Amino acid sequence: MRSSYSRKSVVSRQAFRKATQRSPIFSGAVESGQSLTLLSDPEVSQFSQGRLRNSPKSRSQLLRILYHNQLIYFNPANKYLTGPEQLWLIESLIGTQILNKALSLGKLIDNRFIESLFKKATFTFFLSADKAYLVSSDDELTQLDFGPLTKISALTALQQFGVTTLERVKEKTAVRL
Amino acid sequence: MLSDSNAVLERLGPAVLPFERSNFNREVLPGEDVIFLDYIISLESGQIPADCLRCDSSDPSLLPSDLKYLWVIDQNGLRIIHEMTPNSLAARGCVCHTNITGKRKAFQGGELWFGKDDTIYVNNQSGRFKAITIVQQQAVLEYFRRLGFSVIQLPNRPS
Structure with missing residues (x-):
């Protein structure tokens, strides 16, 4: 058993094998050792003992991961994240504190969980006047560049454009749709 | 930092923490506040470093992303980093503006390209330190020009 899980996410070896078959990015993230760390199934079980609340009923299809020291379940069938290696996109948009608090209350990352955050x-x-760009703020300079802007909610933006696009907008201020 | 730059800095600023000017006012993710000292280049000399990547400046609308630098103006002056510099400490995988500044304040930030004719093409696309007024955008150009650079403002509309 590792002594510290701080700032690391853990996934069971079996889940890791499935995920890497599906996503080469996931494999890279694990190999880099920065965001995801492997635990054997017994290790995950030990860690989870007495710590889980709201445990999902069909665990067999879910990925068990340890994210910011919390054991949680990731539903690969969700429509927003291709795998747990993309959880940082949610964290980047929502904020670490809010995400951690939400994870402490609900242990299953699925469509409902993600949508509730947004x-x-x-x-x-904001959408540009010609609807060709999604931008992150409505200010003098942005209006000069994009024309009159139309505000859309975070949830609507999530459902229409997805998490990767929204994080890109946050980081770069604008994305061409 | 420009020695006679108080007026310019006033128009650039105020200096803000990362994301303070955006509506995503929050903490920087792990690894994104690590300062990449060996990869940061200061442009305060007014000279384009000889080993900087340059692009064909005949069509500014087709500036390649692999030749892009991130720029920041903070208390240490105008500094850049090649955006494709790997950052294995961050989930993003590559550097961002706060890998120049850490969690400290900066006046402005954006992206730039060096043209083969020594022209510098800049925009204000930084989610962390973006300009929000025309005055700030103009002050950025003035800062570059007072250092001695020939600079062209790019539209902040990604292609």
Whole structure:
């Protein structure tokens, strides 16, 4: 058993094998040792003992991961994240504290969990006048570049454009749709 | 930092923490605040470093992303880093503006390309330190020009 899980995410070896078959990015993330760390199934079980609340019923189809020291379940069938290696996109948009608090209450990352985070989000996005760009703020310079902007909620933006595009907008201020 | 730059800095600023000007006001993710000292290049000399990557400047609308640098103006002046510099400490995988500044404040940030004719093409596309007013955008150009660079403002509309 590793002594510390701080700032690391853990996934069972069996889940890892499945995920790497599906996603080469996941494999890279694990190999880099920065965001995901392997645990054997017994290790995951030991870690989870007495710590899980709201455990999902059909665990066999879910990936068990340890994210910010919390054992959680990731539903690969969700429509927003291709794998747990993309959880940082949610964290980048929502914020570490809010995500950690949400994970402490709900241990299953699925469509409902992700949408609930964005439904409560205080930030919004904006569409350019020609609807060709999604931008992150409405200010003098942005209006000069993109024309009058139309505000859309974080949840609507999530459902229309997906997490990767939204994180790109946050990081680069604008994305061509 | 420009010695007679108080007026310019006033128009650039105020200096802000990462994301403070955006509506994503929050902490920097792990690894994104690590300062990549060996990869950061200061442009305060007013000279384009000889080993900088340059692009064909005949069509600014087709500037290649692999030749892109991130720029920041903070208390240490104008500094850049090649955006494709790997950052294995961050989930993003490559550097961002706060890998120049750490978690500290900066006046402005954006992206730039060096043309083969020594022209510098800049935009204000930084989610962390973006300009929000025309005055700030103009002050950025003035800062570059006062260092001695020939600079062209690019539209902040990604292609």
